[in-house]
Amino acid sequence: MRIVFMGTPDFAVPSLEALAEAGHSVVGVISQPDRPVGRHQNRLQPTPVKACAQARNIPVFQPEKLRDGAALAWLKERDPELIVVAAYGRILPDDILALPPRGCINVHSSLLPKYRGAAPINWAILNGERETGVTIQRMVRDMDAGDIILQRATPIGETEDAAALYTRLAGLGGELLIEAVAQIQAGTAVYTPQDHEKATLAPMLSKEMSPVDWSQSAQAIFDQIRGLYPWPGASTTALTGEPIKLWGAQVVETHLHDAAPGSVTATNRGGIDIACGDGQTLRILELQAPGGKRMSAAAYLAGHPIQV
Secondary structure: EEEEEEEEOHHHHHHHHHHHHHOEEEEEEEEEOOEEEEOOEEEEEHHHHHHHHHHOOOOOOOOOOOOOOOOHHHHHHOOEEEEEEEOOOOOOOOOHHHHOOOOOOEEOOOOOOEEEEHHHHHHHHHHOOOOOEEEEOOOOOOOOOOEEEEEEEEOOOOOHHHHHHHHHHHHHHHHHHHHHHHHHHHHHOOOOOOOOOHOOOOOOOOOOEEEEEOOOOOOHHHHHHHHHHOOEEEEEEOOOOOEEEEEEEEEOOOOOOOOOOOEEEEOOOOOOEEEOOOOOEEEEEEEEHHHOEEEEEHHHHHHHHOOO
């Protein structure tokens, strides 16, 4: 099948590779523009999808906008039967959605209609979900609201963070995409409308989400650390008064009803124990002080003793 692929970050790469390996004719790739990187922002770094496409000699187009007619003209030249989108990062206008005869489909990293939006992986962990998955949906004007073609669930590991889950779902997305495209090509795909009343949102993350509220349960704070990894990261001022990033932790099954939430209850080679709102303890295993390097809690304590 003649396919144009639209995607930008690492998450989309397994889907592009899966299409190429399955023998489909990927006639073009649209990715977001390269962004400056480096200390002086003087070097452009290609998007992961662009790098993958170039390695396979697939033409790449990187428009600043989708609504000025240039992207539509480029797509018409390639005459795709199907457009596949995976984490492209922009809403497709109606004229692009209507272009391919077999429609536009999207690889979305949640079990729709739950977690529509930009950060479904993070919000699933932040909200303490035990299961998530990937959905292949037919794209419509409204965000992530199209009919479901295929869906596959996977458990979220008890200690799995957003970065690890991101990698797993990227691979699962590529596998499920090939099944969906095969069904579309064979004319056997079933399009199931979503129950919009059950829809939940997964908006973009922000730095304002970083500070830890120690009146919450130890599990909720652990989920915050996992869900905001690697960006924007969870942070606390409970140790020194300065915002310290929390990169690794574990819930300790001890009850400390007389300890105020946010107070340090123990420090040792195993980590830094902090009381939480449910009477349990969160043990900090890995952290990063302002201007410092990421390190184990034990290494941090060696240079920054904390009085209990």
